[in-house]
Amino acid sequence: MDTDVLARRLRALVGEHAVITDRQQLRTYECDGLTHYKVVPALVVLAETTVHVAAAVTECAREGIPFVARGSGTGLSGGALPHADGVLIVLSRMRQILEVDRANQRAVVEPGVINLQLSDTTRSEGYYYAPDPSSQQVCSIGGNVAENSGGAHCLKYGFTTNHVTGLEFVTPRGDVVVLGGKAPDPTGYDLLGAVVGSEGTLGVATQVTVRLTRTPEDVSTLLAAFASTDQAGAAVSAIIGAGVIPAAIEMMDALAIEAAEEAVHCDYPAGAGAVLIVEIDGPAADVQHVFAEVERHCREADAFEIRIAADDAERALFWKGRKSAFAAVGRISPDYIVQDGVIPRTALPEVLRQIAALSTDSGVRVANVFHAGDGNLHPLVLFDESRPGEGERAEEVSGAILDLCIEHGGSITGEHGVGSDKAKFMPRMFTDDDLDTMQLVRCAFDPDSISNPGKIFPTPRLCGERPGRHQGVHPLAESGVAEVF
């Protein structure tokens, strides 16, 4: 359909100022946090209500126009990358916390609410929202739901999917459905479980009911410095092997520390080959004992310096280096790729050695900063785009790291999602049959493949087809009957 006609129709539905068609303004939305993929959308809708979202989606459904939801645009896998002929539905104006229900330990929020804002609002009630991606100051709850986001405290507290109990959701046909609520286990299939982490390919979340977590009675945080990542890894194994599940256990290697120092002067121990940040929380009586145990394991693994946060300010300083690590890398390298892969935790020492070898062989520097407790690596692959060939080499190293993750029985993404970026890696982790089966879910929700098409799946099939193996150009596409997005 002609964009002008579409814009006219949408303006009538959502209001004059909520539709953007000006090319210059549209460029604001051409990418998410993964800036090397850029597509200018045909049109942007700045939704303010569920009715707006449903109206926009219904219009798209009627005309077979693709749409993409966008929260804060901090995604690192190109999930919110617009479709050139499609509508981008921006949810950042839907940012009201609708209800904080302390008695039921739930909050109901609009999708554009910023993650940290929710914790800040509920803290005075003795509660917070546990999933805490490093981007929590800017990313939206809707985006978190779509990505099943994780964070430093997921080891103990779980991921977004463990904290969302209800959704109001606009299906790709424009229907508004309610999945779950404040009570657990809605009757029937766990559609909520399927939608969380589906990266906007099954529809748009317009309201989210989340579980709130009681603030712990006590929190203790230590920073331990080691000569090498091997020693730090041994400490991690010892801690977990002793039956301790810390609230968080994060590792940074020498290069990541260097970057963080340059950027935020976090004053980590000089000369460290690796630092660990370990946080224990819970009932005060328990925390003291467990913390002492953790400290002992760090010493036994030859930590050369251990600092214990005396107060919240010091704790914040420990975390500052860690939380700013991605951005900080910009200080020591003009360009970098943030990779996100997972391995079984016991494979950490081996995989870190292999990454180091990859780095040495290719001459591409790799800084490591990661969630050590659950084996979620975030290698930062550094390069300089202005030097011919470096970008390609970095891409190769970055891909080779994912292969390492798969080889060790891990995953190609632990929290950043597949998006546009990793669709091509999906067949390395899953068979055609696995992917076909996932497509069955997609087709059940979105038979016309208009909801965030082209994401997650490498070469999606059309929903009318029986699953099976296919090669070459799709016959329906070839004959011009249908488009494969």
Next chain:
Amino acid sequence: MAAAPEALLRACDGYLTEASDDDAVLGMAPRWVASPGTTAQVSAVMAAATADGLAVVPRGTGSKLGWGNPPRRLDVVLDTTRLDTLVEHAAGDLILVTGAGRRLTALQDDVAGSGQRLGIDPTRSGTIGGTVATGTSGPMRLRHGAVRDLVIGMTLVRADGVVAKSGGKVVKNVAGYDLAKLLTGSFGTLGVITEVAFRLHPVPPARRWVTLAVDGPEQAQAAVQELAHSQQAPVAVEVDWAEGRGEVSALLEGHADATEDCAETVARGLGDGARVDDHAPDWWGTDLGAADLHADGAGRTLVRTTHEIAGTGPLLGSITSLSEAPGVSAAYRGSPAVGVGCALLVGEVDAVVAATEGLRAAAAAVGGAAVVLEAPDDVRARVDVWGPATALDLMRSVKARFDPEGTLAPGRFVGGI
């Protein structure tokens, strides 16, 4: 056996027997019982069944086959108990991969030696597949989450025989859709679960229970709110309820030197009469049986209810009122700080039917739902065991994609799916 299709016989390597009366599912008798021993054999069985238009119901130990609706058609019971291999226990990674036919009790034994546990409570003797397919939970759900939160990977066989995996062996993983969540609680209607990967948890060194006798719904409500908001972070909060009174009990776990302190703090919070024990109350984590009630009428109906946490008091109040009606008595046991539990209604059929409907209304009033798990035929005939569900169209659409011919457990699930 002459009538058994050749393909089916070959598919499970001869492990095909003629069905007996014991194999009926809610009165619907199958013709054969197939017992494949590998995922590949399950795949062959399903492909053969689909090709011949046979309807299949998967079965573990069969303990909960009476849950849900009777199948519309039934030809083959697919017995999974030969899929009982412990595939992998990576203690250092706190994960475990197992065949779906393995018993839950065997699994807890497998890991106990390493000081670990599967956060599903250990009293269940059914299979892993049955536990996952029914999506049930026990007390520790408050700390460890439901089955859906513990499953990190799954292998399933679709109705057409295609084998698919989702997730994997790592706790953190967002590659692709979470098919395991969709299959968890699907009662065998979307696929046959053949292998499951779980995350495990370490067993803490010490445990204490704090128990308070409660004399009415208001007191129960107050105790549950106190425990739910407690910074001593109970691992489980359970309630046992009959005839307008009961007990609320919380489990504390942690470091040996600290747990007693935590328990004392919790007991003080609950007030006079709260006692600290080093063992669970005898009803803890067990199935509600008829023995819990005096009445021995014809209608013994087990209803699973859900509710908002703060709806505990009102729900218990309603259950009390229901059991004050003539001809029925009601008991309840559950996890109020999670919002799930089971009520057992015993009495005359009319009264039990009315009580079931009353319970459904009461659960809905506190944001939840009520699903009838077990009921005699004459109660079943008069209630919708599943009750209402939202997004039923989407569910139907999912079923239609996964099983267009209606091969798997047709009619067993919500909305006749």
